[in-house]
Amino acid sequence: MATTDGDANLMREKAREFAGRWNSTRTFIAAAAIVFVVLGSVGALGLWSSLIAFVVLAGVAVLQSILTGEARGTMMRTATTQPLSAAALLGSGAGLTILNELPDPLIILDGTGRVALANRAATPILGPSPVGKHVATAIRSAPLITAIEEVMRGGAARSVEYSVPVPVERHYDAYISPIDTEAAAAVPGVDPARRRRDRPVLVLLRDVTDMRRVEAMRVDFIANASHELKTPLASLSGFIDTLRGHAKDDPQAQERFLEIMSDQAGRMRRLIEDLMSLSRIELREHVRPDSVVDLLGVVNDVTDGLMPLAAQNAVEIVVTAAPDLPKVRGDRDELGQVVQNLADNALRYGRSGKRVEINLAPDAKAGKPVVRLTVRDFGPGIAREHLPRLTERFYRVDAAASRAKGGTGLGLAIVKHIVNRHQGTLAVDSEVGRGTVFSVLIPAAGEAKPAA
Structure with missing residues (x-):
């Protein structure tokens, strides 16, 4: 029966392996025979003792040669009929522990495209118990699967970007690379082209x-x-x-x-x-301000400057403050900008309510003392769907009305960044027809740490 080129190559390889093993075994037995003849002739060992020792040693040598040949033959047959196992070649308990510490998902596929190894960060993408799953069933992305298949067919390493639209849109940068292991390269009788096809593939994902x-x-x-x-x-x-x-x-x-x-x-x-x-x-947002500021004095200075605008719009500005109000640690000019922007917004957009209230009071946040600044107007209010975006740059509830009233769309974005720099918090609450309330918490000076 005719054999294929692959079978012929395997038979020739086995013949060469057998010849090499037999030559080594025959040389060893001949050398052992000479040694035992010498020992017997000089009287170091008896004739029967030398003969028995020689037969046992020769038998062990032949048996070892046979077992070695069978082991290597099994390895050759496995290598030519099955894809190389990434888990066997690359995985170990210690290795997987190290991979689990990586923040980015890392996946190792065998030569058939099935998951052989995956670190903990890959679980949200592949799901639980991913080993054995085909990558195409776990990750539904045509660009990524195409790139993986090209690398599996012997292509070079490459990067590809793909998106996952649901449940929340996310973008990933994937690096796909073949893994050329020493174990795979050392297997005899494996066609180099097949070795390239069956090599494991590493997929490293980065959330961008x-x-x-x-x-x-x-x-x-x-x-x-x-x-x-x-x-x-x-x-x-x-x-x-x-x-x-x-x-x-x-x-x-x-x-x-x-x-x-x-x-x-x-x-x-x-x-x-x-x-x-x-x-x-x-x-400068990452640098904490370190001056002690009287926030009531800042509010009074700002409201004095806004009185002409308030009178022009027939709006009353009312300032109230607790008698035991602590000072805050911050930048006076920036805190003045916070009060200015919030009060100016209340005058421009809430003037129909004819009243703006500014209140200062001591409060606590996470067990630490803070000062709460509240600016309230009684105007038309803001629909709740707009509240989460109010601090975005250039976001306006009514762009035309904002421009007509001189707004730039940056005031609340500036307030947010100043409050962040002071390690404070900004909150807004509004109801259509009842007005809007902006609240700012600034840490009190006694608990604030000086800037480094």
């Missing part, structure tokens, strides 16, 4: 969801900032062209247009100032 979100926020921020600057610039350009044209001899039109241009220029200035302020605050 937060990185993608930050990148999206950066793109949105640039787009929003550009849009906010473009609108007043276009308005200014239009009025300049009008003043140069048919309105150049109309004093009344000039006065009206110049007033509008002044408002637009002021809007641009406020936006640029808020952008610069936000940039400075973010740059």
